[in-house]
Amino acid sequence: MKYLLLAGAAAFLLAPMAFADTLNITSTTDTVQPAGKISSKSGTAFNPGTNKIIFKALGKTCTLNSSGNPWNAGAGAGCNYEVTIDNSAQTINLTSNGKGCTVAADVPAACK
Numbered sequence: 001m002k003y004l005l006l007a008g009a010a011a012f013l014l015a016p017m018a019f020a021d022t023l024n025i026t027s028t029t030d031t032v033q034p035a036g037k038i039s040s041k042s043g044t045a046f047n048p049g050t051n052k053i054i055f056k057a058l059g060k061t062c063t064l065n066s067s068g069n070p071w072n073a074g075a076g077a078g079c080n081y082e083v084t085i086d087n088s089a090q091t092i093n094l095t096s097n098g099k100g101c102t103v104a105a106d107v108p109a110a111c112k
Contacts (some may be wrong), residue, residue, distance in 0.1 A: 013033070018111075020046045020048060020068075020078045021045070021047070021053065021066050021067050021078055021079045021081075021111040022044070022046075022079075022080045022081065023043060023044055023046075023053060023081065023083065024041065024043030024056075024076075024081065025041065025042055025043065025084075025085060026039055026040070026041040026082075026084045026085070027040050027041075027084075027087060028084065028085070028086050028087065028088070029087040029088055031088075045087055048066035050066065050068050051062050051065070051066055051067065051068040052064065052066055052068075052081065053081070056071070057083075057085045057092055058085060058087070058090055059090060060092070061110040061111070061112060062083075062110050062111040063111075064094075064101070064102040065079060065095075065100060065102045065112055066079050067079050067101075076101070078098065079097065079101035079102075080097045080101075081094055081095070081096050081097070081102075082094060082096075082100070092107055093107065094107055
């Protein structure tokens, strides 16, 4: 019985941590010679320490809701963002899973 308890405790401690929020950013740039497009993608998963996720892009600071918000004011269930930054067009577009997270229509107000 003692070994079973130790094995259970070890499995609990070694289990991967679940993260509440994700932020994935794809950056694209047009090339002139040779003509084409270059893109790169990077992301992170984390448990928010505050009620906002803040990042900088194209000279703007974007402030998005995180799951650290109270249920009535924000997500509470996890915010998962896919952000596309088009360096040539100077645009920032995003999708989110809703649930109180910042939505695409709110990007102009969120990125100043």
